[in-house]
Amino acid sequence: MTVLVLGDQLTRRAGPLAARPDERVLMIEARAFAARHAYHPHKRTLVASAMRHFRDALREDGRPVDYHETATFGDGLDAHFDAHPGDDLVVMRPASYGAADRLRDLVETRGGTLRVVENELFCCSPADFDDWYDGGALRHEDFYRYMRRETGVLMEGDEPVGGEWNYDEANRETPPDDYEAPDVPTFDPDATTRSVQDDYADVNAGTWADPEPFGWPVTRADALAALDDFVTHRLPDFGPYEDAMVEGEPMLDHALLSAPLNLGLLGPREVVDAAVEAYDERDDVPIESVEGFVRQVLGWREFVRHAYRVGMPDLADANRLDATRDLPDLYWSGDTDMACLDAAVAGVRQRGYAHHIQRLMVLSNFALLYGVDPHELNRWFHVAFVDGYHWVSTPNTVEMGQYAADLFATKPYAASANYLDRMGDYCDGCPYDPDATVGADACPFNALYWDFPAANEDALRSNHRMGLVYGHLDDKRDAGDLAAIRERATDVRAATDDGESPRTE
Structure with missing residues (x-):
């Protein structure tokens, strides 16, 4: 029997590597997997370097490791079964939905068997x-x-x-x-890490993010x-x-x-x-x-x-607010005058990282108010962050950030500039006024924040946690202010769609 070690299961302290200390190890570094999305170059380097270091550590301890650097995962399995026909593999259950079934199909079509055991990299089974x-x-x-x-x-x-x-x-x-x-x-x-960077230099060429400097633990x-x-x-x-x-x-x-x-x-x-x-x-x-x-x-x-x-699988397609707008290019380019959004995207471009409040209350919040298709944002979180995996990004982004699935979120996590100003100091150096909702210099978050409940009134007004928001929205409507707010929101979206800074005259 051979222990199949996937790139996110690099441990000897648990699972079949711990239970079977004398068995052969199989690892496959599939280039096509790393190239199929516009992954952050730090993520490609992190995963491949960690895998190669793990391989080397096992070998130094005398463990036999078959390590295949191939175009596809299937090619790696072909090489393994050519050398070990009819082999029996054992692997911890992958965290991503359906991955175990796909692995089993790949193995069985090559004449082998695959035993999937409990994933012991979590505390709760x-x-x-x-x-x-x-x-x-x-x-x-x-x-x-x-x-x-x-x-x-x-x-x-x-x-x-x-x-x-x-x-x-x-x-x-x-x-x-x-x-x-x-x-x-x-x-x-x-x-080893430099070798990985060289090996993936062509894939990372012309990337939207910064390949250097790399400093993650591998x-x-x-x-x-x-x-x-x-x-x-x-x-x-x-x-x-x-x-x-x-x-x-x-x-x-x-x-x-x-x-x-x-x-x-x-x-x-x-x-x-x-x-x-x-x-x-x-x-x-x-x-x-x-x-x-x-x-x-x-x-x-x-x-x-x-x-x-x-x-899953419903979570992967959920979109209960019917949000359909494309993800603005600023998430890739970082080209925006909004200081908080600029800083969050810059951090992602530079190191594949932003902390959890930036993720939820800046990056996800803007996309929610803007009306982005939640699955476009999910794909971005998946490829842009070094810690992003489908099991991580999907509940955090689709449900928590975009209120799309009716799974565990009890209200949309929407916020205006008032929250951003209270929890950070980006507003101090921002060209937009956090206290203004309409006008050329009004913070775009403000008009979008009030346009959001107006645009989603049928879906959200009955939510008891939204009562205060709708009370204030009604006051703005009664005062005759809502039309100008929604016009400002429309202008913000139009300018952002065009890759321009939101302004009105």
């Missing part, structure tokens, strides 16, 4: 989630509390450490003007160093500034561990345990920081994995 869920309402907070109880993380008996389950209210502060966030570690490319040792650096230097302020947006500080105190987590270089429980241990042993880590981090990893990451699983 499908069976445990389904027992909890049982077809009821999908609510993250309920699931999060379930996971805390089941794992004992941040628990004192049956009660949460600190007396509260959730410290989200304490995680909405903005740093002082003189705040300097700790440096985020970068990992200089070694010979080995287990790098990933552990990144975890240690976060816990040592950035965890203390992570909680309070978790939702803040600061010009010139694209990372602030965020962990930047999602990429190695999603590759398998780190395990979710080990990063949670590292944060909790720091809280237990140090005086500088407040409860709101460790709880906020635990909520993201043990709560949200596990939740969206299973929300994706139970929501």
Whole structure:
């Protein structure tokens, strides 16, 4: 039997690699897979380099590894079965919908067999989630509390450490003007990574993003160093500034561990345990920081994995607001005068990353208000972010960001410039006025924000969480202001469609 290791299952600590320490390993680096979308060059480099480093580490430990660099995944399987006819393969279940069935078909058509076993790179198994869920309402907070109880993380008996389950209210502060966030570690490319960059230079030629500099962790040792650096230097302020947006500080105190987590270089429980241990042993880590981090990893990451699983395949096509507009070119080019959007897109272009509030309340929020087809935005998130996979981006973007599926989101996450100004300082240097809704210099978010409930009134007015919004919308309609607001929104969309900065005369 041979253990098939996929590019996002790079672990020896769990799964069939741990259970079968003496079996041959098969890995396939398929060039066509990396080239089929306009992936960020850092993502291509990250995945291929991590795979090659993982291969080399296995071989150094005496493990036999058949590593095929081929045009397609099928070509890699052809090479394997030519050398090992009728081989039996075992693999952890891929997280993406339908991938296991596609793999089995590829293997069986070549005369082999494929055994798919549980994916152990998550804390909550499908069976445990389904027992909890049982077809009821999908609510993250309920699931999060379930996971805390089941794992004992941040628990004192049956009660949460600190007396509260959730410290989200304490995680909405903005740093002082003189705040300097700790440096985020970068990992200089070694010979293996440089070889990957050379191998994919033609694919990355003319890319929409920046191939250099690359600094993501590509080995287990790098990933552990990144975890240690976060816990040592950035965890203390992570909680309070978790939702803040600061010009010139694209990372602030965020962990930047999602990429190695999603590759398998780190395990979710080990990063949670590292944060909790720091809280237990140090005086500088407040409860709101460790709880906020635990909520993201043990709560949200596990939740969206299973929300994706139970929501597919319908989630992939959901569009309950019938949004059909094309994704504006600014998401690729970064050409916009809106300071918050410019900064978020610039971060993605430069490093394949933006933190979660930029993703939800800037990038997704603008697309929601603009009326973008949610699946166009989903594709962009999938290819543009180094940590983007279909199981990650689809629930986060289609459901949470675009309110498209009626799966777990209870309201659209729509916001005007008021929120953006409160949570960040981009408005200070922006040519648009965050306090104006109409006029040449009015922030485009404002007119779009009020146009959104007006355009989707049939679908949203009955939502009890939208009552206050519709009360204010009615006031604007009664005052005779709504027509001018909607005209401004139309002008914003028309200018953006043309690749121009929104202005009216």
